[in-house]
Amino acid sequence: MKIAIGSLNPTKIEAAQRAGRQVWPAAEFVAVDVPSGVAEQPMNDEETIQGALNRARAALTAAAADVGMGVEGGVQDSPLGMFAVGWAVVVDRNGVIGVGGSGRLPLPESIANQLRNGGELGPVMDQFTGQHNLKHSLGAVGILTDGAVNRTEALQVAVTYALTRFRRPEYYD
Numbered sequence: 001m002k003i004a005i006g007s008l009n010p011t012k013i014e015a016a017q018r019a020g021r022q023v024w025p026a027a028e029f030v031a032v033d034v035p036s037g038v039a040e041q042p043m044n045d046e047e048t049i050q051g052a053l054n055r056a057r058a059a060l061t062a063a064a065a066d067v068g069m070g071v072e073g074g075v076q077d078s079p080l081g082m083f084a085v086g087w088a089v090v091v092d093r094n095g096v097i098g099v100g101g102s103g104r105l106p107l108p109e110s111i112a113n114q115l116r117n118g119g120e121l122g123p124v125m126d127q128f129t130g131q132h133n134l135k136h137s138l139g140a141v142g143i144l145t146d147g148a149v150n151r152t153e154a155l156q157v158a159v160t161y162a163l164t165r166f167r168r169p170e171y172y173d
Contacts (some may be wrong), residue, residue, distance in 0.1 A: 001027040004063035005071075006034040006055030010136055012071040015155035016088070020069065023163050030065070034058035036072055041120040045085065048074030049099060052089040060091055067092045069162075071155050073135070075107065075115055082112035084121060084140050088158035090166065100161025102154045105141050 001024050005016040013031045020027060035058065036042075036051035051072035060068025070089045075082050086102035107115075114124045122135030129143055139151025165172045 001067070002063065002065040003027045003029050003067045003069060004059035004065035005029060005031045005069045006059030006062075007031060007071060008033045009071075011139065011151045012155060014152045016069045016071060016159050018152070018156050019088075019159035019163055020067075022160070023167055024067075027067075030063050032059050032062045034062055036070075038072070041115060041118075042072060042074030043077070043115070044074070045076050045087070045101075048072045048076075048085060048087045049089065052087045052099075053091075053097070056089040056091045056097075060093070065093075067166075069159065071159060073121065073139075073151075073155075075112075075121065076104070077112070077116070080106075081109065082107045082115065086155045086158045088155065088162040090159070090162045092166070096165060096169075098162040098165035100158045100164070102158040105144060105154075107140065107144075111140075 003020050005013050017029050037054035038047050038051035042048040042051050052070040055070030056068040068091045073086050083104040085104050088100050090098040125134045125140045141154045142150040
């Protein structure tokens with residue numbers, strides 16, 4: 001079985017592989033660079049899910065795989081503040097689609113305001129912390145939880161949830 005992951009971001013690749021191996025331990029995983037088709041900074045759940053779906057479908061096709069996985073980070077504003085979220089979509093050649101989301105992490109208002117004004121979370125967090133390329137390592141979640149949860153772990157939850165349809169198809173068909 002060949003599983004294509006629609007990203008070259010190491011945290012997304014690792015999250016998808018960890019979750020995918022729980023279902024298909026012998027699968028071959030390949031990462032492919034495909035576009036999300038949405039803004040660099042998705043600003044709501046719908047846009048973030050669409051980006052993950054676009055990545056999963058494009059990866060499936062680009063790698064001629066059995067399964068495509070897409071992982072997308074975004075934010076969702078609410079009356080209680082802005083939250084960072086991750087969404088994952090898993091699709092197979094038969095058209096089965098699984099969708100799962102990570103937890104919601106509250107963002108400091110100073111960061112949220114920069115995102116509302118057109119910023120992207122990764123670079124904003126780099127500037128905020130003085131670190132470099134956090135979206136490929138700890139991510140905002142790793143910084144704001146002081147290492148209790150890192151970005152790979154948070155995104156792995158989203159992929160695991162997206163895989164429920166494949167783990168327990170009898171409950172979904």
